Amino acid sequence: MTEGLPLSHSYNLARLGNAGDEVRFAAGDAERAAIAKWAGIVSVEKLAVRAEIKKLEPNRFGLVLFLDADVTQSCVVSLEPVAAHIDHSFSREFVFAGPTRHRPDPAQPKPESETVIDLEEGPEEITSLHLDLAVPVLEEFVLALDPYPRAPGVEFSPKKGETDPPESPFAVLKGLK
Secondary structure, three states: OOOOOOOOEEEHHHHHHOOOOOEEEEOOHHHHHHHHHHHOOEEEEEEEEEEEEEEEEEEEEEEEEEEEEEEEEEOOOOEEEEEEEEEEEEEEEEEOOHHHHHHHOOOEEEHHHHHOOOOOOOOEEOOOOOOHHHHHHHHHHHHHHOOOOOOOOOOOOOOOOOOOOOOOOOOHOOOOO
């Protein structure tokens, strides 16, 4: 497994032909339990991935991933379990930049005349042709989770007597006009 992540699925890009490849993998019971704990949710009942990998150039690779997951989260109001289905597709692009020992250290500041700010996101640089397909899957999985899951029919309503918002600390400044 990649350090600190609950799922790993390595793919050797050096073996990728010009026709591309399709890879499928799914998380097992122990991995799904670890993913749920890592993501801070109740459970992951299913997590299946289909990846389409293409060679765009000799050192540039395209990746289209399809994520299919069933999860259970806690309702933000009642804490009841809320089941959800995630059907998410996304793409990434990688460029093989070679081993880091031949490249300048990015931690070293460049002279001011050489500083370039690149606001466009390009392909992600990789230094190894062994790509862990689970890394982008887990990143997108967490982003696809509902940040405020609610059980059906549950609404948040303030307690009686709390209908008036508390006075703002800046309300005193109103009287200074």
